[in-house]
Amino acid sequence: MTPFPFTAIVGQDQMKQAMILTAIDPSIGGVLVMGDRGTGKSTAVRALAGLLPKIRAVEGCPVNSPRLRDVPEWVDTAGTRVVQRATPVIDLPLGAAEDRVTGALDIERALTKGEKAFQPGLLAQANRGYLYVDEVNLLEDHIVDLLLDVAQSGENVVEREGLSIRHPARFVLVGSGNPEEGELRPQLLDRFGLMVDVASPTDVETRIEVIRRRDAFEANRAAFLRRWKPFEDSQRRAILDARKHLAGVETTDDTLRDCAELCIALGSDGLRGELTLLKAARAQAAYEGATRIGRDHLRQIAAMALQHRLRRDPMDDAGSAIRIHRLLDEVFGPLADAAE
Structure with missing residues (x-):
C-alpha cells in the first residue's frame, strides 16, 4: 500500500529534516523521535522510505544482497536475477521474541525434511533499509542489548541450536516514544545519531490542515497521490542530488x-x-x-x-x-x- 506522501506531512519540520539527513547519509546513525502520540512519527518514516528509489537486490535473498556474490552461503532459496524492490521498512514490535528479531532454526523444515536450516529474522529483513521501533523506551533489556551489538558491528550473529550464522544487518534505526512512559537506557540513547522532540500543533489552522489532508488521502487516495507527486518527485531528486554531492563537501x-x-x-x-x-x-x-x-x-x-x-x-x-x-x-x- 502506498504510504502517505512525505511532503504532505504538515509541520514537524525538525523531524522531517532529521529523516532526510539520514536518508542522505545513513552512517549518521538513525533518528530518535520523542513526543506525543498521533504526531506523525510512524507516518514520516514510512513516507520517507516510499520516497526513496528502489534498491537492487538478488531475487529471493532474505537479506537484500545487492549482488550474487554477496548472498550468504546459508541461503539456498535465492534466485539468480537482480531485481528492484522497495526500500524495506521493518517494524520491531514490543514483546518480540529474540528468535523473531535475530532469526533461529527453521522448525518446520527441520520436522518435515530433517534439515537444519536458518529462518531469518527482522534484522535480516531490515538490512539496507529501516528498522522502526515504536515505544522504543519500553523495549526489553535483552532486545536492547541485541540492537546495541548489531548497531556496533553492522552484522547479526546467531549461534544456537547447532547453528552458526552471520549476515549483514545495516539499517537506519528509527525509534519513537513518549518520554512520560520512561527513559531509554543511556547506551541505546547514544546510538541514535539524531534526536528530535515533537508535539501536537497548538494552533487551530495547522490542526485543520492536518485533518483536511488526511481526510482527502483516505477519501480518494489516487487523486491525493497525483496531487502531491510533483512535490514528492522534487524531494526525491533533492535527496539523490545530495547523496551525489556529499563526498565533495569540503570540511575545513x-x-x-x-x-x-x-x-x-x-x-x-x-x-x-x-x-x-x-x-x-x-x-x-x-x-x-x-x-x-x-x-x-x-x-x-x-x-x-x-x-x-x-x-x-x-x-x-x-x-x-x-x-x-x-x-x-x-x-x-x-x-x-x-x-x-
Whole structure:
C-alpha cells in the first residue's frame, strides 16, 4: 500500500529534516523521535522510505544482497536475477521474541525434511533499509542489548541450536516514544545519531490542515497521490542530488575546531557527538548544494545531534535544545555575526 506522501506531512519540520539527513547519509546513525502520540512519527518514516528509489537486490535473498556474490552461503532459496524492490521498512514490535528479531532454526523444515536450516529474522529483513521501533523506551533489556551489538558491528550473529550464522544487518534505526512512559537506557540513547522532540500543533489552522489532508488521502487516495507527486518527485531528486554531492563537501580545520569546541562547552560525553555533528552538518550542506560546511549548517543541526548526549545540569532547568542554542551564541557569537 502506498504510504502517505512525505511532503504532505504538515509541520514537524525538525523531524522531517532529521529523516532526510539520514536518508542522505545513513552512517549518521538513525533518528530518535520523542513526543506525543498521533504526531506523525510512524507516518514520516514510512513516507520517507516510499520516497526513496528502489534498491537492487538478488531475487529471493532474505537479506537484500545487492549482488550474487554477496548472498550468504546459508541461503539456498535465492534466485539468480537482480531485481528492484522497495526500500524495506521493518517494524520491531514490543514483546518480540529474540528468535523473531535475530532469526533461529527453521522448525518446520527441520520436522518435515530433517534439515537444519536458518529462518531469518527482522534484522535480516531490515538490512539496507529501516528498522522502526515504536515505544522504543519500553523495549526489553535483552532486545536492547541485541540492537546495541548489531548497531556496533553492522552484522547479526546467531549461534544456537547447532547453528552458526552471520549476515549483514545495516539499517537506519528509527525509534519513537513518549518520554512520560520512561527513559531509554543511556547506551541505546547514544546510538541514535539524531534526536528530535515533537508535539501536537497548538494552533487551530495547522490542526485543520492536518485533518483536511488526511481526510482527502483516505477519501480518494489516487487523486491525493497525483496531487502531491510533483512535490514528492522534487524531494526525491533533492535527496539523490545530495547523496551525489556529499563526498565533495569540503570540511575545513575551522569546522573541526568548531565541532570540538561546541561539544566541550556543552560537556557532551565521548566523541560520538563531534562525529555525528560533522556528518549531519555535511549532509545538510550537501542538501543545500553548498561546497563546504559552514557555521550555519552546524547551527541548523546542533540541537538534534547533541541534545541527547548532554550531562544533566541540576543548576540549569532549561531544556537541552535551549541550552545548546544558548551555547551556540557563546561559542560562535550571535547569529547575525556568524553568517557565512
